[in-house]
Amino acid sequence: MNWPIRIGSIVLAIVVCFGIQYLATTMLKSDGQRLVALAGLYVTLAVSLNMINGITGQFSIGHAAFYCVGAYIAGFVSLRFFQAQPLQPVLWLVVMMVLGAAAACVAGFVVGLPSLRLRGDYLAIVTLGFGEIIRIVIQNTKELGGAYALDKIPAIREIWLVWLLAIVTIAVSRNLLKTARGLAFLAVREDEVASSAMGVNVTQIKVTAFVLGSAFAGAAGALLAHYETSILPTTFSMDVSFIILTMVVLGGSGSITGSALAAVSLFYLPEYLRSQPPVSGASLAAAVIVIVAVVAVLRRIQHHYHGTVAKKVGLYIGSIVGGVVAKLILGALFGLIPAFAKASYTGDKLRMVIFAGTLIIVMLLRPQGIFAHHEFSWTLIRRLYDKVRGKGAQGAPA
Amino acid sequence: MSKPVVLDLKDATIRFGGLIAVNKVNFNIHEGDLFGLIGPNGAGKTTCFNLITGVYTPTEGDIFFKGNRINGLAPNKIAARGICRTFQNIRLFGSLSVLENVVVGGFLRHRTGLLSALAYLPPAIHETAALRVQAMELLEVLDLADVADVRSRDLPYGKQRRLEIARAMATGPELLLLDEPAAGMNPNEKEDLAETVRLIRDNFGKTILLIEHDMKFVMNLCEKIVVLDHGEEIAQGPPAEIRNNPKVIEAYLGEAV
Ligand SMILES: Nc1ncnc2c1ncn2[C@@H]1O[C@H](COP(=O)(O)OP(=O)(O)O)[C@@H](O)[C@H]1O
Numbered sequence: 001m002n003w004p005i006r007i008g009s010i011v012l013a014i015v016v017c018f019g020i021q022y023l024a025t026t027m028l029k030s031d032g033q034r035l036v037a038l039a040g041l042y043v044t045l046a047v048s049l050n051m052i053n054g055i056t057g058q059f060s061i062g063h064a065a066f067y068c069v070g071a072y073i074a075g076f077v078s079l080r081f082f083q084a085q086p087l088q089p090v091l092w093l094v095v096m097m098v099l100g101a102a103a104a105c106v107a108g109f110v111v112g113l114p115s116l117r118l119r120g121d122y123l124a125i126v127t128l129g130f131g132e133i134i135r136i137v138i139q140n141t142k143e144l145g146g147a148y149a150l151d152k153i154p155a156i157r158e159i160w161l162v163w164l165l166a167i168v169t170i171a172v173s174r175n176l177l178k179t180a181r182g183l184a185f186l187a188v189r190e191d192e193v194a195s196s197a198m199g200v201n202v203t204q205i206k207v208t209a210f211v212l213g214s215a216f217a218g219a220a221g222a223l224l225a226h227y228e229t230s231i232l233p234t235t236f237s238m239d240v241s242f243i244i245l246t247m248v249v250l251g252g253s254g255s256i257t258g259s260a261l262a263a264v265s266l267f268y269l270p271e272y273l274r275s276q277p278p279v280s281g282a283s284l285a286a287a288v289i290v291i292v293a294v295v296a297v298l299r300r301i302q303h304h305y306h307g308t309v310a311k312k313v314g315l316y317i318g319s320i321v322g323g324v325v326a327k328l329i330l331g332a333l334f335g336l337i338p339a340f341a342k343a344s345y346t347g348d349k350l351r352m353v354i355f356a357g358t359l360i361i362v363m364l365l366r367p368q369g370i371f372a373h374h375e376f377s378w379t380l381i382r383r384l385y386d387k388v389r390g391k392g393a394q395g396a397p398a
Numbered sequence: 399m400s401k402p403v404v405l406d407l408k409d410a411t412i413r414f415g416g417l418i419a420v421n422k423v424n425f426n427i428h429e430g431d432l433f434g435l436i437g438p439n440g441a442g443k444t445t446c447f448n449l450i451t452g453v454y455t456p457t458e459g460d461i462f463f464k465g466n467r468i469n470g471l472a473p474n475k476i477a478a479r480g481i482c483r484t485f486q487n488i489r490l491f492g493s494l495s496v497l498e499n500v501v502v503g504g505f506l507r508h509r510t511g512l513l514s515a516l517a518y519l520p521p522a523i524h525e526t527a528a529l530r531v532q533a534m535e536l537l538e539v540l541d542l543a544d545v546a547d548v549r550s551r552d553l554p555y556g557k558q559r560r561l562e563i564a565r566a567m568a569t570g571p572e573l574l575l576l577d578e579p580a581a582g583m584n585p586n587e588k589e590d591l592a593e594t595v596r597l598i599r600d601n602f603g604k605t606i607l608l609i610e611h612d613m614k615f616v617m618n619l620c621e622k623i624v625v626l627d628h629g630e631e632i633a634q635g636p637p638a639e640i641r642n643n644p645k646v647i648e649a650y651l652g653e654a655v
């Protein structure tokens with residue numbers, strides 16, 4: 001192990017986190033800062049779900065439940081004890097993160113052990129059910145705010161800590177994959193029967209991944225509670241679980257950096273849409289028709305064209321440019337129809353449509369996710385570049 | 399024949415509903431044996447392997463490994479006792495590299511904890527490096543060193559079969575079960591394989607039980623053979639005896655062998 005590099009990268013990570021905090025607090029208003037913090041939390045959530053779904057190949061769809069457990073435990077304890085305790089707020093926040101993580105660990109173990117012993121997709125159903133149970137329990141517990149918010153949680157807003165947690169989550173995932181022990185997690189994803197024949201305790205691996213992923217979500221929850229100071233059961237609804245899941249699927253199940261990048265992009269997408277002017281019905285209809293057509297064309301090229309990679313990429317770009325032109329023409333034509341021209345939709349309303357649409361398109365064109373199981377790195381970029389450029393010799397029809 | 403018994407099946411039986419896939423099968427394998435298990439398709443050979451490796455629990459009868467009863471143990475526990483297998487319908491970890499597949503086979507030799515791996519501490523790093531070196535040595539033995547970094551899914555069929563053997567060897571088994579290791583190989587590859595299997599027995603001291611359809615391969619390689627038909631054991635003995643056994647000829651070999 002190379003200690004100087006190691007320590008250097010830890011210092012760098014902390015510096016980057018403080019840099020993010022510095023930029024956010026000097027350049028953004030409080031709602032902008034909040035978005036930076038939430039984006040970091042979503043990176044943690046997506047990357048931690050990726051440990052369970054991507055790396056270990058399980059299918060948890062209720063990740064928000066563990067986020068919720070962490071948030072409520074930390075919020076509740078802080079509300080009661082923050083005033084009376086002697087620690088610095090930042091240290092207290094770290095203690096609360098550990099507490100949130102521990103609580104989510106326990107919840108993960110209780111939920112995971114019975115369902116992961118069984119084959120099939122029990123985990124999906126159980127995690128979904130668990131989210132609902134947690135919500136109902138909170139709604140019926142006066143001490144946790146009931147159906148109203150648990151509020152007046154002491155505000156401890158440390159954007160750097162949020163991003164440090166995200167980086168730690170990424171680092172831990174990556175470390176796992178670099179060691180022999182981590183390969184067992186991938187092996188379980190690839191083939192459970194073969195893994196157990198090689199002496200791997202499959203249930204133990206699955207539960208470990210699940211508990212670990214839950215712990216990070218719990219720590220994120222603790223940070224959320226102290227950032228927002230007020231949390232509701234609906235803060236952790238099924239929508240949130242669905243969005244986290246979408247991030248992992250889009251990024252490429254198993255790809256750590258893919259999950260992280262998808263988390264940031266998908267998190268900012270709705271905010272971006274909100275800032276956009278409304279689109280007309282004509283434009284929307286044209287866009288939908290053209291997207292469907294372009295996706296169909298891209299799929300045909302993908303599966304039926306066997307030329308060089310460079311030519312294939314050329315065709316892809318050609319069809320997309322063609323699509324953009326077609327959309328403009330079609331939009332103008334539709335604009336002549338009064339009913340189409342008058343209707344208008346705000347970006348906010350289209351949010352879920354765009355989410356679902358993106359998911360469908362990725363599933364059609366690249367079912368393994370944008371990054372598949374690759375990691376984003378300079379080597380990947382170089383490989384892609386080489387593939388496009390130097391493929392001539394290899395890709396020539398045999 | 400004073401070598402100790404490694405594997406002992408006593409009336410091993412399994413029913414799937416009305417079907418008795420393996421019916422009161424008895425045989426024992428001594429240390430260092432190169433033992434063949436043959437029979438027509440659907441005779442219950444793979445199911446026998448599944449019984450021995452804990453994929454299924456026998457509905458009746460017992461299986462002993464080095465004198466200890468192992469039926470009812472989970473597959474990973476049986477692997478830890480020292481039995482490992484390959485699969486007829488190749489089950490590699492497809493998206494992992496050839497080397498990584500073999501490293502997973504070394505899982506039983508992990509000593510460092512999860513925390514060390516998560517923090518990427520020296521114990522985990524060294525262990526990983528050591529397991530990779532061992533894996534590389536096994537790849538040399540199975541003549542796969544040149545494709546160590548290839549994704550296992552992309553290997554040609556014959557090499558995938560060899561990789562299955564390398565991966566099983568990595569668990570450090572005393573008893574190695576090979577399910578149709580030569581299936582889909584060409585004659586040259588088969589010859590190489592036979593040599594490798596013999597080498598694994600002679601130089602690595604493994605006991606080997608193998609299922610194979612290619613009679614030439616089995617008869618040349620194995621010193622003792624059990625024949626199954628419809629889940630029942632119909633013959634047992636050295637190749638020369640099996641070849642001339644009328645029951646075996648009728649059920650399996652046909653007139654021409
Ligand atoms: N899990 C199972 N459930 C039901 N029937 C099975 C199962 N596994 C094997 N069988 C049946 O047992 C018989 C023996 O199969 P198998 O052991 O695979 O034969 P082979 O000798 O060709 O390896 C077949 O008839 C098969 O259909």
Ligand SMILES: [Mg+2]
Nearest residue numbers: 443444445486
């Ligand atoms: Mg078989």
